Amino acid sequence: MKPAILLIEDDPNITDFMEVVLDQQCYQLTVANTGMEALTAFQTTSIDLVLLDLGLPDIDGIDLLKILRKRMHLPIIIISARNNEAEKVKALDLGADDYVTKPFGTNELLARIRTALRHQKVQAETVSVVENNALKIDFDRQLVYKEGQEIHLTKNEYRILALMFRQIGKVVTYQTLMTEVWGPYSDDSQTLRVNMSNIRKKIEKDTLKPEYLITEIGVGYRLRDHRAE
Incomplete structure (x- = not known):
């Protein structure tokens, strides 16, 4: 249909x-x-x-x-x-x-x-494992892999990346990320930027030209959906 x-x-x-x-x-x-x-x-x-x-x-x-x-x-x-x-x-x-x-x-x-x-x-379908090109997340086990190798993330780094995977391809605003990860009264954008920078260092080949975590300036971030390409 x-x-x-x-x-x-x-x-x-x-x-x-x-x-x-x-x-x-x-x-x-x-x-x-x-x-x-x-x-x-x-x-x-x-x-x-x-x-x-x-x-x-x-x-x-x-x-x-x-x-x-x-x-x-x-x-x-x-x-x-x-x-x-x-x-x-x-x-x-x-x-x-x-x-x-x-x-x-x-x-x-x-x-x-x-x-x-x-x-x-x-x-x-409540899928437990999502693959996005060389990047994969297992929600049940709370693990992330890059090219088959486990990536070691902090608790908050995982929570950020898991949220981005659940909204893959969509723009997630700064406030949504801060609220979901640190609570409804959070406005610590600097901590969010630091965490995003650390995640990029772990998943991107070139942090200056990211393949996955794309910044939508002034709005938020988008996890690029390579499956739609």
């Missing part, structure tokens, strides 16, 4: 283009031009993933994101011309799975869609 995507977008140039692209990739597309049309679509159509523009004519996309996230756990990818860091962080913290800035490359967006759908499937 084709994965079903709901595109919430009022620009006809984008909707027409996406209809062609997604059909070629064997996705089933439903288009909603307004927030109200989107809410109606959820009542009549089975949806696997949402592409959400923030500049809708009847409701702000951030407000619609809040509504959708309260009602469902489907992957939601923001596609928006709003490219300031604060807007991205806000959307991700409110539950968006990813954020793609317009104008976007077709291949990049398709890779983000594949990653989000795969992540949803992994969550449903």
